[in-house]
Amino acid sequence: MREQAEIREQYEFLCEQLDSEEMNHDRVRMMLTHYRRALGWVLEEEHM
Known part of the structure; x- marks a missing residue:
């Protein structure tokens, strides 16, 4: 299982990518x- 820090880093990266203007392809955005x-x-x- 991944460490929490690694998961959080991936989550933050994805958030930045989804907010990027370059991310305009609907299927990629949905995925x-x-x-x-x-x-x-x-x-x-x-956290539970």
Whole structure:
């Protein structure tokens, strides 16, 4: 299992990428949104 710091780093990277003006392809945006949501769930479960 990944360490929390690594997961948080990936989550923050994805947030930055999704906010980027270069990220304009809808399917890529949708894929990254789902990945971002999954990482958020992992972080929430670790804090329970």
